[in-house]
Amino acid sequence: MVKEKIIAIDLGGTSAKLALVSTTGSIIYQWALPTDSSEEGLYIVPNLIQSIQSELKSRNESINEFLGIGFGTPGTVQENGSVVGAYNLGWQRAHPVKEYFDQAFDIPFYIENDANVAALGEQWQGAGKGFQDVGMLTLGTGVGGGIVMNGKIITGSTGSAGEIGHITVDFTDDFLCTCGKHGCLESVASATGILNLAHHLATYYEGNSRLYQATIKDERLNAKMIIDAAKNGDDFARVVFEHFCRYLGLACSHLANILNPSVIVIGGGVSQAGDFLLNQILSEFEHFVFAPIRNKTKIQLAQLGNDAGVIGAASLVIQ
Numbered sequence: 001m002v003k004e005k006i007i008a009i010d011l012g013g014t015s016a017k018l019a020l021v022s023t024t025g026s027i028i029y030q031w032a033l034p035t036d037s038s039e040e041g042l043y044i045v046p047n048l049i050q051s052i053q054s055e056l057k058s059r060n061e062s063i064n065e066f067l068g069i070g071f072g073t074p075g076t077v078q079e080n081g082s083v084v085g086a087y088n089l090g091w092q093r094a095h096p097v098k099e100y101f102d103q104a105f106d107i108p109f110y111i112e113n114d115a116n117v118a119a120l121g122e123q124w125q126g127a128g129k130g131f132q133d134v135g136m137l138t139l140g141t142g143v144g145g146g147i148v149m150n151g152k153i154i155t156g157s158t159g160s161a162g163e164i165g166h167i168t169v170d171f172t173d174d175f176l177c178t179c180g181k182h183g184c185l186e187s188v189a190s191a192t193g194i195l196n197l198a199h200h201l202a203t204y205y206e207g208n209s210r211l212y213q214a215t216i217k218d219e220r221l222n223a224k225m226i227i228d229a230a231k232n233g234d235d236f237a238r239v240v241f242e243h244f245c246r247y248l249g250l251a252c253s254h255l256a257n258i259l260n261p262s263v264i265v266i267g268g269g270v271s272q273a274g275d276f277l278l279n280q281i282l283s284e285f286e287h288f289v290f291a292p293i294r295n296k297t298k299i300q301l302a303q304l305g306n307d308a309g310v311i312g313a314a315s316l317v318i319q
């Protein structure tokens with residue numbers, strides 16, 4: 001029997017997306033499961049296993065019809081398939097995910113960090129389709145990063161390759177990152193980073209701006225409000241937005257200079273700002289990047305949205 005289906009899981013802090021994916025990369029069926037991170041995340045994996053078993057049963061499908069299971073997870077994946085440092089799941093200590101799955105199912109199981117998996121998904125079926133060398137930045141609450149070279153995820157010696165969010169892009173001690181370091185890309189170029197930037201730049205700003213007034217009055221702001229205000233010509237919002245894109249363009253130039261990918265994909269919630277964001281990043285990128293690759297590196301918006309995780313997880317199995 002030729003096996004043409006894969007079980008794919010994209011685990012997040014609030015919910016897990018599960019899907020049955022064809023070996024050609026299309027989603028056949030998908031469902032979601034809330035993530036129960038109580039008791040140090042003890043129930044997460046058993047719940048996923050049980051959910052897969054009951055879905056297959058109700059669909060009248062057997063596990064042996066599947067080529068394998070692919071799994072994208074927050075945190076760092078160790079060589080034995082355990083996950084460590086996934087704080088939003090309660091998995092501070094090593095959690096033996098692969099061991100649980102191997103006990104429950106008699107088919108191959110593959111697990112990778114979620115940002116890497118999203119990069120693989122975009123490389124296989126999204127903005128990087130047709131290219132072997134693709135970098136990806138996911139701009140959400142933090143900045144995730146993943147690098148695919150020769151069609152394969154680069155993991156590095158301890159699984160931390162592609163942590164583009166923690167490239168230092170600011171030399172001052174003004175921006176503290178969640179990792180404890182100062183000046184990481186994530187501290188200035190994520191959804192929370194742009195707020196850090198606004199508050200910092202407000203101390204220097206002199207001018208007429210609605211967004212400036214909102215910032216110094218500590219009104220509740222978010223990334224979308226700042227980018228929309230920049231789009232609508234608010235002077236202070238433009239200043240914040242230009243700094244934000246300068247850091248992103250700088251980080252993309254480092255990625256391009258070191259690895260020379262064909263495409264750098266920009267994804268995550270903040271990337272919904274679309275071409276307005278993309279064009280500004282591109283103009284900063286062109287300023288910083290090594291001249292011979294300036295016009296050879298594409299920067300593109302992600303295409304798969306929330307499906308990048310399950311499609312990338314499925315791709316792990318095919319590899």
Ligand SMILES: [Zn+2]
Nearest residue numbers: 166177179184
């Ligand atoms: Zn950091």
